[in-house]
Amino acid sequence: xxxxxxxxxxxxxxxxxxxxxxxxxxxxxxxxxxxxxxxxxxxxxxxxxxxxxxxxxxxxxxxxxxxxxxxxxxxxxxxxxxxxxxxxxxxxxxxxxxxxxxxxxxxxxxxxxxx
Amino acid sequence: xxxxxxxxxxxxxxxxxxxxxxxxxxxxxxxxxxxxxxxxxxxxxxxxxxxxxxxxxxxxxxxxxxxxxxxxxxxxxxxxxxxxxxxxxxxxxxxxxxxxxxxxxxxxxxxx
Numbered sequence: 112x113x114x115x116x117x118x119x120x121x122x123x124x125x126x127x128x129x130x131x132x133x134x135x136x137x138x139x140x141x142x143x144x145x146x147x148x149x150x151x152x153x154x155x156x157x158x159x160x161x162x163x164x165x166x167x168x169x170x171x172x173x174x175x176x177x178x179x180x181x182x183x184x185x186x187x188x189x190x191x192x193x194x195x196x197x198x199x200x201x202x203x204x205x206x207x208x209x210x211x212x213x214x215x216x217x218x219x220x221x222x223x224x225x226x
Numbered sequence: 227x228x229x230x231x232x233x234x235x236x237x238x239x240x241x242x243x244x245x246x247x248x249x250x251x252x253x254x255x256x257x258x259x260x261x262x263x264x265x266x267x268x269x270x271x272x273x274x275x276x277x278x279x280x281x282x283x284x285x286x287x288x289x290x291x292x293x294x295x296x297x298x299x300x301x302x303x304x305x306x307x308x309x310x311x312x313x314x315x316x317x318x319x320x321x322x323x324x325x326x327x328x329x330x331x332x333x334x335x336x337x338x
Contacts, residue, residue: 115269142324153230153315153328154270161324169325201269214260215326217269 113137117202117218124192124225132187132221134202142205143185144169144215145177147198154201160185192225199223228253228320232329239306239336247301247332249290249316257318259283259292259299260326264313273301273314306336 118133136143141162146154146169156169158177166177174196176188185204189196199222203215233248251257258277262270274283279294290301299316316329 144325151330153330154326155328156325159324167324203270214272214275215270217271219267219269 115202115204115216115218117200117221119221120219121222122224124189124223126192126194126225128192130189130192130223132189132200132202132223133184134186134218135184136202136204136216137183138204138206138216139182140204140206140216141182142207143179144203144205145175145185145187146201146203147171147196148201148220149198157187157200194225197223197225228257228318228327230316230318230327230329232314232316232332234330234332236333236335239334241308241336241338242305243336245301245303245306245310245334247314247316247334249299249301249329251297251299251316251318253297253318253320253327255320256294257320259290260317260319261288261290261299261301262315262317262328264315264331266312270315306334308336308338310334311336 115136144159145157160166160179163182202218205215206213229252260275261273263273264270274285276283276292282291288303313331315331317326
């Protein structure tokens with residue numbers, strides 16, 4: 112049971128470099144999400160995709176872009192990494208979206224450090 | 227807007243002690259409420275949920291009751307184990323919204 116798979120698990124970048132975080136789910140879920148987790152701040156939503164072909168901004172979208180490549184995959188791109196983007200990034204998916212009370216299933220996270 | 231406030235941690239307990247983690251919320255309409263748990267090095271897992279007032283969610287010995295009058299969803303467990311050491315997040319989803327709003331998380335450490 113793979114569930115939600117994120118790659119890579121760890122990454123160190125220099126300021127200004129670009130990078131794409133990959134996420135794939137094998138549960139045939141419609142909705143997918145990208146969060147960042149910072150100490151004392153819980154999880155904050157960066158972007159989400161309610162269904163294939165749609166994406167929307169969350170609380171903290173600045174400095175990020177996303178692509179819903181197909182129903183399974185949802186990638187997060189940092190075009191020009193900044194030290195403030197040092198964080199743990201989580202991808203999640205759900206069958207119909209939070210408004211339908213369906214739980215979100217999370218990957219194990221990507222630990223990203225920007226020097 | 228929607229928001230969730232959790233008691234600050236960290237919380238350190240002895241095995242078999244009683245655990246309470248307070249959670250209050252602000253939301254429009256009638257939100258659904260969730261508790262998620264994050265074990266070290268892992269992603270979040272749903273622990274329990276409640277979708278309407280007075281509902282009680284329960285799982286793995288944990289319970290939480292949706293109290294609309296006090297806008298609260300406190301998490302309780304009567305006898306904790308070392309394996310309950312984790313970070314616990316309270317979250318809500320409001321009507322017609324695809325997003326979850328999370329609290330800051332409470333770190334719980336249970337000592338043998």
